[in-house]
Amino acid sequence: MSHIIVNRIEKQFPNGVQALRGVSMEIAAGSFTVLIGPSGAGKSTLLRMLNGLELPSSGTVSIEGQTLGPRVMQRIRAKTGMIFQHFNLVGRLSVMTNVLTGRLSHRSWIGSVLYLFHERDLKIAHHALERVGITEKAWERADRLSGGQQQRVGVARALAQGPRLILADEPVASLDPVAGEEIMRLLRKICDQDGITVLVSLHQVALAKRYADRIIGLNAGKIVFDGAPKALEHDVLNHIYRNQKAIGNEEHFEAQMAYA
Amino acid sequence: MKNILKLRWPTRNGFPPLWCLIALGLTIGMSFFFAPAAEISAVRLLSSFPRMIEFCGKIIVVPDWSYLPDLGGKMLETMEMTFLATSIAVGISLPLSILAAKNTSPHPCVFHATRSLLSFMRALPELVWALVFVSAVGLGPLPGVMALAFVTVGFMAKFFAEAIEVVDPKPVEGVAAHGAGWLHIRTFAHLPQAWPDFISTVMYILDHNLRAATVLGLVGAGGIGYDMIMSMRLFDYNRLILIALSIYVVVTLLDRASDVFRKRVT
Amino acid sequence: MNGPELTPLPKKPFSWTPIWIFAWLLTLCLIVSDLHISFGALAYAYRDIIEYFGRYTSPDFSDLPKYLKLLFQTVATAFWGTLIASVVGFFLAPFAARNLSSGPKVYRIAREMLNFMRAMPDLLLALIFVASLGLGPFPGVLALGVHTSGFLGKFFAESMERIDRGVIEAVSATGASRAQVVMYAGWPSILRESLGYILYIMDRNVRMASVLGLVGAGGIGLELHDTLRMFRYDESAALIIVILAAILFFDCISTYIRGKLT
Numbered sequence: 001m002s003h004i005i006v007n008r009i010e011k012q013f014p015n016g017v018q019a020l021r022g023v024s025m026e027i028a029a030g031s032f033t034v035l036i037g038p039s040g041a042g043k044s045t046l047l048r049m050l051n052g053l054e055l056p057s058s059g060t061v062s063i064e065g066q067t068l069g070p071r072v073m074q075r076i077r078a079k080t081g082m083i084f085q086h087f088n089l090v091g092r093l094s095v096m097t098n099v100l101t102g103r104l105s106h107r108s109w110i111g112s113v114l115y116l117f118h119e120r121d122l123k124i125a126h127h128a129l130e131r132v133g134i135t136e137k138a139w140e141r142a143d144r145l146s147g148g149q150q151q152r153v154g155v156a157r158a159l160a161q162g163p164r165l166i167l168a169d170e171p172v173a174s175l176d177p178v179a180g181e182e183i184m185r186l187l188r189k190i191c192d193q194d195g196i197t198v199l200v201s202l203h204q205v206a207l208a209k210r211y212a213d214r215i216i217g218l219n220a221g222k223i224v225f226d227g228a229p230k231a232l233e234h235d236v237l238n239h240i241y242r243n244q245k246a247i248g249n250e251e252h253f254e255a256q257m258a259y260a
Numbered sequence: 261m262k263n264i265l266k267l268r269w270p271t272r273n274g275f276p277p278l279w280c281l282i283a284l285g286l287t288i289g290m291s292f293f294f295a296p297a298a299e300i301s302a303v304r305l306l307s308s309f310p311r312m313i314e315f316c317g318k319i320i321v322v323p324d325w326s327y328l329p330d331l332g333g334k335m336l337e338t339m340e341m342t343f344l345a346t347s348i349a350v351g352i353s354l355p356l357s358i359l360a361a362k363n364t365s366p367h368p369c370v371f372h373a374t375r376s377l378l379s380f381m382r383a384l385p386e387l388v389w390a391l392v393f394v395s396a397v398g399l400g401p402l403p404g405v406m407a408l409a410f411v412t413v414g415f416m417a418k419f420f421a422e423a424i425e426v427v428d429p430k431p432v433e434g435v436a437a438h439g440a441g442w443l444h445i446r447t448f449a450h451l452p453q454a455w456p457d458f459i460s461t462v463m464y465i466l467d468h469n470l471r472a473a474t475v476l477g478l479v480g481a482g483g484i485g486y487d488m489i490m491s492m493r494l495f496d497y498n499r500l501i502l503i504a505l506s507i508y509v510v511v512t513l514l515d516r517a518s519d520v521f522r523k524r525v526t
Numbered sequence: 527m528n529g530p531e532l533t534p535l536p537k538k539p540f541s542w543t544p545i546w547i548f549a550w551l552l553t554l555c556l557i558v559s560d561l562h563i564s565f566g567a568l569a570y571a572y573r574d575i576i577e578y579f580g581r582y583t584s585p586d587f588s589d590l591p592k593y594l595k596l597l598f599q600t601v602a603t604a605f606w607g608t609l610i611a612s613v614v615g616f617f618l619a620p621f622a623a624r625n626l627s628s629g630p631k632v633y634r635i636a637r638e639m640l641n642f643m644r645a646m647p648d649l650l651l652a653l654i655f656v657a658s659l660g661l662g663p664f665p666g667v668l669a670l671g672v673h674t675s676g677f678l679g680k681f682f683a684e685s686m687e688r689i690d691r692g693v694i695e696a697v698s699a700t701g702a703s704r705a706q707v708v709m710y711a712g713w714p715s716i717l718r719e720s721l722g723y724i725l726y727i728m729d730r731n732v733r734m735a736s737v738l739g740l741v742g743a744g745g746i747g748l749e750l751h752d753t754l755r756m757f758r759y760d761e762s763a764a765l766i767i768v769i770l771a772a773i774l775f776f777d778c779i780s781t782y783i784r785g786k787l788t
Contacts, residue, residue: 053433053436076439077439078438078439079439080437084430084434086430088430088433090431090434090448090449090453097448101438101449104438104440104444104448105438112447126532126535129535135534135536136536138536139536139539154434157438290605291605294601294602294605297599297601297602297603297663298605298667298744299664300606312658314658315658337561340557343553344557344563347554379774380770383770383773384733384769384770384773385736385737387649387737387740387747388736388737388750388769391751396575396578401562402568471647475649475650479740485649489741504650508642511644515645
């Protein structure tokens, strides 16, 4: 059964940039999919659209049979965890409170406005922290943590929600290689053990090949590759990452090729 | 060769830039334009120096120490009014500021309406409102507290809203992406991030309010101001100097305390 | 969800927040009882209060020319107060900036002076000046000038302290004297900010000048006081509207210009 169905979406930003040009895809439930492509290819826009952070100019996104729109937005977001490149934690709040924000969609507004939570929510948050292995930092302020630890908090926040789908927008781009590897392993484990659909956008082709069930390559707002990691040959990569000159980032391209 | 010694400004044509001349001309012109209405005249200023010195001689007298306990009570009342009014204003400003910040307001109309309300509230000085409230509810600290709180809300909610407007949008997105509701996003992402700015705003306003509260008594709205104007009218300079001194001490102490406090909360 | 191998959470660190909140609420209660404020009575009296404010609903503008003349005097007072404050602030600020001052002692003295001027409420100063110089707007100008000199001096000095150290070092490395450093590294770096502060102070002074009349220092405030005292609410309402319009007008202008400056 497909979890996500994306139907011919286009996205034009108010400044005229055409980020997506007719993207269609289906993502199976419980799969681990990686989006790759050069900077500005539309990976982030596509991911953010699946959570309603951006709205498509045309075309539809449906998640578990529900078409994404303003009225069902909060219900869909409640079932979707999101992990960000820059972690997007509220730095001044404790790690625990940050993880608990994942529970907000399940709480009425009155109690939680005063920062009160059920014991049960606390338990869930504790479990989430345990899974990412930073229980001992629970009461520290989130901005006192290292990058890798902050991203774990981000993963825990997504987990605490009890999501059916986790979207990760370049989760390892601001981490060192070791921490990045750990986050990817964590996401893979979550996908395998809990059967949560995971969709990750990545810059590192090597990581993508190692962890993904399926790789989707985007270039200039279009899908140019869709298949198993094994099918990702050198010339295919060339195809995905072509036109780098237009963006003026040739070195980056070379680095990508070296990784692959 | 004599050109070498000629003075010129470091611009293309050697003259000061046009905007500079215009600004200077405007300032000088306006000072002359306003001088008669403000009764500014060099003669008056010069002739007033002896009187000023004479007055200073009169005012520097032995303080009336027996007045001290009374003064303490009045000063305490002033501080209490300040604290109470500021606290009330915090309670009202928090929700208002959410409506008055561009990024958290439910609708542009609400944003503009709230901003206009706030600029109306802070337009008139506390003393005008104190005058009005005194004739509404009678003498005493109550009209003073009401006037202070009323004007303070106008300032505080605006400053709070400005603090909310500059919070980092990334964590806001992080909280929103997890399905948090409208109010949740505001309490869990916007307010904690704006918190340090809130604290320094409150400290700054506390400072301002203390100074404002010291003069509310002029119109009978409680605090030390009443004693101040009475001792002035009765030429009771032994008291006046004590009052001025105590205001200086209390305001300075609060100023220092708020500096320390602001540095700690970041 | 219930794995048995859950490591216990570390001990929750002690939080002062509830204690602070409790202390704060307690203080508020004590204050309310000490000031004998009864919010209950206020609630009961709301009918009277509404009736009272009803008296302001028919403003009487028959004396408008007089009000405008007083308003002009108010604005003139505010302008001159701001002018004096700007000049005094201009000369005092470099001494009160840690990075441009000529020594820690001078710095402390300058700061204390500014602090003293700021601490004296302008109405108290106005009272004193009226007593020594007689009635009229002139003592008001002096009061506003002295009080806001403290503000402007402090604002200028703090802006100067934020100047990039390299700029100051570069100018002083050429062998410039202290005054030259101030004129070539200090003021040019903070010109825009300073203009913003001056506008802000002008705005504030218009506000304050409208109440200086209460102590006999000229302007529109005395008129308001008198009409209120004689229960001529229609005229009070007209005066309040005139003052409000003037203040909002200046507020708009200064916000607009400050927006342009940054």
